[in-house]
Amino acid sequence: MGFISKRVQAVKPSLTLAIDAKAKHLKQQGLDIVNFGVGEPDFDTPQNIKDAAIKAINEGFTKYCPVAGTPELKNAVIEKLRRDNSLEYKPEEIIVSCGAKHSLYNLFQTVIDEDDEIVIPAPYWVSYTDMAMLAGGRPVIINTGDKNNFKITPQTLEKVVNSKTKALVLNSPSNPTGATYSKEELESIADICIKNNILIISDEIYEKLTYNDFRFTSIAQISQKAKDITIVINGVSKAYSMTGWRIGYAAGSTEIIKGMEKIQSQSTSNAASISIKAAVEALNGKQDDVEMMRKEFEKRRDYIVERLNNIKEITCLKPNGAFYVFPNISALLGKTYGDKTVNTDMELADYLLVQAKIAVVPGSAFGTPGYIRISYATSLKNIEEGIDRLEKAIGG
Numbered sequence: 001m002g003f004i005s006k007r008v009q010a011v012k013p014s015l016t017l018a019i020d021a022k023a024k025h026l027k028q029q030g031l032d033i034v035n036f037g038v039g040e041p042d043f044d045t046p047q048n049i050k051d052a053a054i055k056a057i058n059e060g061f062t063k064y065c066p067v068a069g070t071p072e073l074k075n076a077v078i079e080k081l082r083r084d085n086s087l088e089y090k091p092e093e094i095i096v097s098c099g100a101k102h103s104l105y106n107l108f109q110t111v112i113d114e115d116d117e118i119v120i121p122a123p124y125w126v127s128y129t130d131m132a133m134l135a136g137g138r139p140v141i142i143n144t145g146d147k148n149n150f151k152i153t154p155q156t157l158e159k160v161v162n163s164k165t166k167a168l169v170l171n172s173p174s175n176p177t178g179a180t181y182s183k184e185e186l187e188s189i190a191d192i193c194i195k196n197n198i199l200i201i202s203d204e205i206y207e208k209l210t211y212n213d214f215r216f217t218s219i220a221q222i223s224q225k226a227k228d229i230t231i232v233i234n235g236v237s238k239a240y241s242m243t244g245w246r247i248g249y250a251a252g253s254t255e256i257i258k259g260m261e262k263i264q265s266q267s268t269s270n271a272a273s274i275s276i277k278a279a280v281e282a283l284n285g286k287q288d289d290v291e292m293m294r295k296e297f298e299k300r301r302d303y304i305v306e307r308l309n310n311i312k313e314i315t316c317l318k319p320n321g322a323f324y325v326f327p328n329i330s331a332l333l334g335k336t337y338g339d340k341t342v343n344t345d346m347e348l349a350d351y352l353l354v355q356a357k358i359a360v361v362p363g364s365a366f367g368t369p370g371y372i373r374i375s376y377a378t379s380l381k382n383i384e385e386g387i388d389r390l391e392k393a394i395g396g
Contacts, residue, residue: 011130015365016373019349023359034386036374037359039175041241041323043296045278046289049240052281053274061277065270068261069096069249073276076283077249084207085218087227092254095261096279098271100205100235100248103260105131106267107231107250110259111199112137116166121152122367123326125175125203129367137166141367146317146328150177154188161192167199170219173206176366176373177326178301178319180210183217190219190226200230205248206322208239208290211298214320220251231256238322239290240282247271247279297323300376300383307387308374311394323377326363330370332394345369356393358386 019037027033056062068074074094081087097103104127112118112135120128121142129139140160144150157168170189172181181189193200202219210216220230235248250260270276301318304325308316313331334343338355342348345362349372352358363371376383 007134007136010133014126016126016361019353019359019361023353026353026357031357033353033357033359034382034389035359035378036376036386037361038377039324039375040243041238041293041377042379043241043289043293045241045245046282048285049242049278049281052285053278056274056277061273063273065273065276067265067270068257069094069271070276070280073280073283076280077251080283081232081251085221085232087218087220087232087251089251090254093257094249094251095257095264096247096249096271096276097260097264098248098268099237099246100203100233101127102246102264102268103233103235103248103250104128104201104203105134106260106263107201107233107256108132108135108137109263110256112166115164117160117162117164118166119157119160119168119198120367121150121169121171123150123174123176123363123371124169124367125171126365128169128171138164140165143368145368146315146326149317150174150179150326151181151185152189154192157189157192161196161198165196165198167201168193169201169203171203172219173210173216173319173321175206175322176324176361176363177317178206178322178324180214180216180320181219183215183222186217186219187222190222193229194223194225198229200226202230202232204232204234205238207234209294209297209323210321211294211301212320216321228253236279236282239293241289241293242275242278242282245272245275245278247275297376300378300380301325303380304374304376304383304387307383311387311391313394323375325374325376326366326368326371327374328370329363329372333370337394345372348372352390352393356389358389358393 023035074091108131114136116137118132132139220227231252237243305318316327349362361373
């Protein structure tokens with residue numbers, strides 16, 4: 001007798017996590033793997049944040065906390081949104097969860113009913129579609145591509161909007177492409193969502209990692225009407241190199257936030273108390289380390305984009321944010337390398353891992369075949385070695 005539900009059978013495991021796990025497993029076996037698959041900064045968590053966590057442990061801050069977060073952390077989030085984004089929220093409009101991924105899961109469970117349509121631009125972060133389906137919704141994909149800088153337009157959005165459209169997921173800067181939306185582009189998107197009463201789910205986890213003097217704008221900043229229909233999702237994982245601490249947060253209408261709190265109260269309860277104290281320090285403390293990491297990522301981005309574009313039959317846009325590049329490798333497909341014919345981006349990723357000892361993620365994982373995602377959240381030395389291996393493996 002089978003006990004697994006249909007909804008779980010429909011969900012795909014995260015390919016990014018699977019590739020990262022495989023790369024780490026091979027490394028443990030003694031193989032020299034350059035891991036371009038992982039989506040986390042290679043820097044250590046800043047010392048002032050670690051010190052705050054140690055202090056919390058020593059002072060016995062190890063008990064249950066309020067489900068939606070402590071007043072101290074909620075106030076730190078409120079102040080961050082005011083300082084960085086000129087957005088005003090009340091404590092009851094904030095919830096803290098076990099990572100931004102958890103915030104998104106709670107949100108999808110809170111707002112999606114059976115057969116609601118959730119508009120998701122592709123390439124998309126791997127979990128959006130499966131989270132939507134787990135909640136009973138139907139993902140509606142808008143395919144973009146490098147010709148339009150991996151971004152939707154008002155025209156492409158309007159084509160898919162109908163009476164069943166419940167929400168739009170907007171991720172800027174984007175995982176996997178690093179694409180960013182300007183204030184003017186966001187205004188046009190917000191207008192359509194306001195007119196059609198579509199909830200905007202704004203995933204802003206890479207907000208602090210932007211380059212070329214690009215000025216980040218939250219779509220919630222566009223107008224009061226836009227703010228009223230937007231749930232901002234953010235966290236401390238990427239900007240502060242705190243992926244393992246698992247702190248994310250959401251800001252939005254009291255009704256939705258209270259719904260998310262109900263879901264969380266019956267699942268995880270509060271985020272870890274020690275991580276909560278660390279996150280308070282991250283948001284309230286000195287921000288020097290964030291800028292240091294951002295500058296280093298920008299150097300790596302410049303290097304890897306130049307190297308990739310110098311490889312025959314690979315083209316790569318220069319992203320304005322995050323720490324990924326998403327090169328077009330479609331010209332490499334259908335060819336034979338050594339004794340292996342590579343027909344898909346999945347097969348190319350497997351070939352590169354086995355033969356070149358490079359871990360990359362195929363574009364198919366993000367709904368866009370013919371590309372690969374390369375994370376440059378690793379040292380310049382690793383990037384240089386990894387691209388050297390890529391060139392050699394494909395005869396570039």
